[in-house]
């Protein structure tokens with residue numbers, strides 16, 4: 001039972017979401033959900049793990065960055081420092097494997113490019129967002145729809 005609960009709490013991909021739980025009906029549809037973890041975590045922000053909180057902060061930051069870029073402003077690293085989410089505790093410790101850190105590295109590299117590029121920042125920004133999505137395809141598919149809204153069209 002505990003094991004089931006832990007699997008369910010974990011930031012699951014679809015293959016894991018088959019665990020039978022009475023509360024499963026409450027689980028938000030993965031397409032409409034911002035979070036990838038269990039509903040109580042969404043509804044009770046105090047229960048969220050540091051990595052989940054940092055991810056939420058990243059969404060807020062990237063939304064602001066998007067607005068500035070659309071307005072034609074340049075963004076700087078001083079205003080948008082990189083959040084080292086890979087150093088803090090996740091809901092599911094199993095995500096902390098080499099492929100996760102590799103995805104984190106690729107995202108961080110793309111993120112730095114936003115500020116270092118000589119070209120269009122909006123373009124570099126979209127590349128960074130695609131790295132969010134890449135990692136989420138492996139570890140946490142729930143928020144992908146939300147992340148896609150960050151793309152600058």
Ligand code: HEC
Pocket residue numbers: 011034035036037048049050051052053055056058059062089090091092095100101103104105107128129131132133135136139140143146147150
């Ligand atoms: C290296 C992998 C990786 C990258 C890159 C990444 N994420 Fe995440 N994201 C995760 C994992 C793992 C979780 C689950 C965290 C937890 O539950 O503790 C998560 C959770 C989230 C959540 C749900 C937070 C909640 O409320 O529970 C959102 C939203 C999110 N990420 C958005 C983003 C955005 C936006 C980016 C890029 C700017 C991004 N992520 C980059 C792995 C990643």
